[in-house]
Amino acid sequence: MRKFAAFALAAVVTAGCSDNPQVNPVDAPSVTALAGALTRTSLQQLATGVVAQNRSAVSPTSTTPFYILSEIYARDVYRIDASEPRFISETLGGQPDPSSFAGSGGWTAFYTSIRAENTLIAAVPGASTNQVSALEKSATLGFLKTMKALDYYDLLTLRDTVGVSIQAQDPAVVTDIKCKPAVINYIAALLDSAQGDLNAAGASTVLPFKLPTGFTAFGRDYSQVSNLLLFNRAMKGKVDFYRALNRQAPQPGLYATAITELTTALGGAAPGAVSASQLTFGPYYVFVPGGTEATPNPISDARIGLNPIIKDSLQAGDTRASKIVPRATLTGSAPFQSVVTSITFFGAVSSLTNQARPVGILRDEELVFLRAQAENEAGLFGAAAADLNSVRAVYGLAPVAITSVTQGRTLILWDKRYSLLFEGPQRLVDLRAYGFLNSTYLRLETTTDPFNSAFPIPQVERLARGNSFACTA
Numbered sequence: 001m002r003k004f005a006a007f008a009l010a011a012v013v014t015a016g017c018s019d020n021p022q023v024n025p026v027d028a029p030s031v032t033a034l035a036g037a038l039t040r041t042s043l044q045q046l047a048t049g050v051v052a053q054n055r056s057a058v059s060p061t062s063t064t065p066f067y068i069l070s071e072i073y074a075r076d077v078y079r080i081d082a083s084e085p086r087f088i089s090e091t092l093g094g095q096p097d098p099s100s101f102a103g104s105g106g107w108t109a110f111y112t113s114i115r116a117e118n119t120l121i122a123a124v125p126g127a128s129t130n131q132v133s134a135l136e137k138s139a140t141l142g143f144l145k146t147m148k149a150l151d152y153y154d155l156l157t158l159r160d161t162v163g164v165s166i167q168a169q170d171p172a173v174v175t176d177i178k179c180k181p182a183v184i185n186y187i188a189a190l191l192d193s194a195q196g197d198l199n200a201a202g203a204s205t206v207l208p209f210k211l212p213t214g215f216t217a218f219g220r221d222y223s224q225v226s227n228l229l230l231f232n233r234a235m236k237g238k239v240d241f242y243r244a245l246n247r248q249a250p251q252p253g254l255y256a257t258a259i260t261e262l263t264t265a266l267g268g269a270a271p272g273a274v275s276a277s278q279l280t281f282g283p284y285y286v287f288v289p290g291g292t293e294a295t296p297n298p299i300s301d302a303r304i305g306l307n308p309i310i311k312d313s314l315q316a317g318d319t320r321a322s323k324i325v326p327r328a329t330l331t332g333s334a335p336f337q338s339v340v341t342s343i344t345f346f347g348a349v350s351s352l353t354n355q356a357r358p359v360g361i362l363r364d365e366e367l368v369f370l371r372a373q374a375e376n377e378a379g380l381f382g383a384a385a386a387d388l389n390s391v392r393a394v395y396g397l398a399p400v401a402i403t404s405v406t407q408g409r410t411l412i413l414w415d416k417r418y419s420l421l422f423e424g425p426q427r428l429v430d431l432r433a434y435g436f437l438n439s440t441y442l443r444l445e446t447t448t449d450p451f452n453s454a455f456p457i458p459q460v461e462r463l464a465r466g467n468s469f470a471c472t473a
Contacts, residue, residue, distance in 0.1 A: 066298075069087070158454070195233070238367075
């Protein structure tokens with residue numbers, strides 16, 4: 001990625017995690033932190049930068065697509081702003097321009113994060129043995145590779161069949177755009193490599209640096225290798241489920257693998273046996289509304305409204321209805337007056353509380369749904385229903401029975417939509433994966449609705465490849 005060469009490393013090492021308990025965010029380390037062998041102090045500074053850059057990749061200044069535009073594509077959200085019509089014209093009304101924020105977002109920040117991870121992964125083996133033990137090095141490599149896999153997965157959720165590039169160690173090298181099957185297989189291999197490092201470190205080993213509270217305060221402390229292994233297997237189970245379901249190159253044999261991995265990530269809990277309290281466990285992004293490192297939650301946005309079909313589809317008694325609140329009516333400008341809403345997501349109401357509201361990266365509740373999806377596709381209808389009903393009970397809903405794959409898909413996706421509303425592109429990923437993102441299953445939002453399903457390769461990336469950017473195997 002040639003355009004990252006000049007600033008990628010500098011960007012990440014000058015970023016800080018405001019809620020990091022050890023490093024003051026204004027004490028940003030310089031590139032010279034990598035001069036010579038890593039010490040415990042320089043490793044802390046650089047790891048802090050890696051985690052901060054990963055969070056920055058979903059923040060409002062870097063990649064609007066991750067939360068807002070992906071949810072617009074998924075028909076859950078509108079963002080109606082007379083001064084910025086592209087939130088409609090390039091999503092529900094037409095194709096995204098690869099040179100606009102709508103078409104080019106959700107790219108650079110993720111590659112900046114990957115560049116930082118690559119650089120630190122290369123440096124860790126040479127860390128001073130007096131400062132960082134061999135077990136701690138293995139733990140660090142496992143953590144960094146898992147975070148790198150997360151970055152690639154998030155990139156792929158936005159581009160899907162368009163593909164993404166796999167960054168070379170030398171950022172001056174412009175790599176080909178790889179098609180989805182190659183990328184998702186690469187992510188799976190990266191997660192297995194990370195698991196190998198974490199196993200080599202040993203479950204009782206602790207990372208040799210502090211993590212921000214988003215990784216330590218929500219049910220598990222992911223500075224402990226035992227918990228990092230759960231996160232790693234959670235990611236792998238998610239990836240393997242979608243590898244199995246991939247319409248380009250399906251691998252149905254991976255449904256059983258995904259079920260095993262997701263069960264491991266859930267602490268071995270059997271179908272239907274995950275407790276209500278455990279559903280909130282997982283790593284989170286923690287946002288900061290002000291100060292020297294202001295990174296507010298990007299969903300706290302007064303121009304956001306929910307698609308009215310969200311409310312129309314609620315079942316009576318579902319306590320997740322509290323996520324849907326009234327707001328002043330928003331109406332799209334001509335020619336998109338059909339885009340109208342008078343409801344919004346509770347987290348979009350502008351307030352300091354919402355600007356600081358944490359968002360789950362991969363909560364156990366999502367893992368239960370993913371396992372139910374894999375069980376359903378594998379024909380294990382009783383297990384799928386048990387997992388689904390364990391979540392429904394938490395929100396005041398009666399149990400349901402699953403008797404076919406088609407019915408199971410409908411039931412599981414209905415509940416998953418409300419549980420994970422505005423936590424990322426999960427709804428978009430599911431609609432695409434099942435072939436539901438079209439006029440057969442969904443209404444036209446505008447008369448020119450193209451049913452966009454993926455974001456394009458940014459214009460600068462096209463030019464860097466001589467406008468030869470079709471993905472390759």
